Amino acid sequence: MSFSEDNTKLAAFRAFSHREFRKFYVGSIAAQIGFWFSHISYQALMSDLTKDELWVSMLFVVTFLPVLFFGPLGGLLADRLDRKKLLLCSYAALIVVSGIQVFLVAVDAISPAVLLLTSFLVGLVMAVLSPVVQAVTANTVPPEDLASAISLQAMASNASRVLGPALCAPLVSSDLYEISWSLYSIGLALALIIAAGITLLPYELETERVPVKQSLLDGISHARERRDAWQALLLVGFISVFGVSHVALTPSFTENSLGKPSSYFAWLGAATGFGALIGALAAGSFTASSTMKRGSLFAIPYCLLLLGFSRVTNFEVAIVLQVLVGFFYIASFTTLQVVIQELVSEEFRGRVMSLFNIAWAGLVPIGTLLMGLLASSTGFDLGASNTIALTSMACLCYVILVVVRNMRPTDLDT
Numbered sequence: 001m002s003f004s005e006d007n008t009k010l011a012a013f014r015a016f017s018h019r020e021f022r023k024f025y026v027g028s029i030a031a032q033i034g035f036w037f038s039h040i041s042y043q044a045l046m047s048d049l050t051k052d053e054l055w056v057s058m059l060f061v062v063t064f065l066p067v068l069f070f071g072p073l074g075g076l077l078a079d080r081l082d083r084k085k086l087l088l089c090s091y092a093a094l095i096v097v098s099g100i101q102v103f104l105v106a107v108d109a110i111s112p113a114v115l116l117l118t119s120f121l122v123g124l125v126m127a128v129l130s131p132v133v134q135a136v137t138a139n140t141v142p143p144e145d146l147a148s149a150i151s152l153q154a155m156a157s158n159a160s161r162v163l164g165p166a167l168c169a170p171l172v173s174s175d176l177y178e179i180s181w182s183l184y185s186i187g188l189a190l191a192l193i194i195a196a197g198i199t200l201l202p203y204e205l206e207t208e209r210v211p212v213k214q215s216l217l218d219g220i221s222h223a224r225e226r227r228d229a230w231q232a233l234l235l236v237g238f239i240s241v242f243g244v245s246h247v248a249l250t251p252s253f254t255e256n257s258l259g260k261p262s263s264y265f266a267w268l269g270a271a272t273g274f275g276a277l278i279g280a281l282a283a284g285s286f287t288a289s290s291t292m293k294r295g296s297l298f299a300i301p302y303c304l305l306l307l308g309f310s311r312v313t314n315f316e317v318a319i320v321l322q323v324l325v326g327f328f329y330i331a332s333f334t335t336l337q338v339v340i341q342e343l344v345s346e347e348f349r350g351r352v353m354s355l356f357n358i359a360w361a362g363l364v365p366i367g368t369l370l371m372g373l374l375a376s377s378t379g380f381d382l383g384a385s386n387t388i389a390l391t392s393m394a395c396l397c398y399v400i401l402v403v404v405r406n407m408r409p410t411d412l413d414t
Helices: 008-017 019-050 053-080 083-106 112-138 143-173 177-195 212-225 227-242 244-256 262-284 292-311 315-343 346-362 364-375 383-405
Strands: none
Touching: 008 019, 008 143, 019 053, 019 083, 019 112, 019 143, 019 177, 019 244, 019 262, 053 083, 053 112, 053 212, 053 244, 053 346, 053 364, 083 112, 083 177, 112 143, 112 346, 143 177, 143 262, 143 315, 212 227, 212 346, 227 244, 227 292, 227 315, 227 346, 227 364, 227 383, 244 262, 244 364, 244 383, 262 315, 292 315, 292 383, 315 346, 346 364, 364 383
């Protein structure tokens, strides 16, 4: 199987010409579909138990907080240790955690506190797994096909975001949580078996073993030296806090603004994923021209659509808007990730991509906690819809500022 270098229409698919990437890709899809089974189950069960936006927000806090604090260590491990072994160990650890969750549901030992604890364990493993997966992706293709591999991984992630919630929604609606978490274990086991059979291309690890603190600081310095990479990291972080974190409020928004049972939020997630799948494909078609300016421009309609979403009361209209939200969200993030991956050196890849994961996921606890406090009756009592409107406007203001900065004459960018 081969793709012409000159055929720009197939540029997004060139990574499929590499056998090791194809194998890794299939395993990643299995793991990611399973993740959405787990993620939707956590949200739905917590919402059923508490009916409080703040508790659901706390679920996001404990899941993604480890990425914020331990993500850099995960990136350092990816730059110092065998990446394939780290990948396998991470999958195995998640299988254990999901197995524990199945047992707790089966014996009816679930409470909000227990959900927070097991979700925190998932977050600890993900703090290592996320930068490892991104580094391994780069090690399954030659440099010229890296952009294609990134866009295809984004497509896989968002295909799973469609399939996972869509398949999981009937299970959570019927309170079959032990089945949904069991399917997560099966997906992880399949990913582990496939990953065990891949062979990575040669890659450079950190050669000089400096102290951990200095090594982490070196990774930050490396990113800051590449201006567009650093700008991209900051933009991703701001959108995560004031945009992406709105997902913590979707169960409440679905019930209070759209007049549907809170479990229907899974369909909104599936709609977002469907749009994101198309957005990843669109981003992959112009990976050769991925720029900071292009990535920030895609974020403008994302913020505007999210603002519009906050005002709707019709479920079908909300579904359509979430498709568009997902499209521009992933088109922006995929473009920005390509910018970062292409600018960093191989020996710093794990650490810099851990910064990307902090910006993308590690800051979500801050955003969800903020939104929970703003929306909850125990906080500022703005409600889900007004909170989403307020934060999306804040996000829009920052994105416009970034766009304006990147429209300055090129001599100011040097």
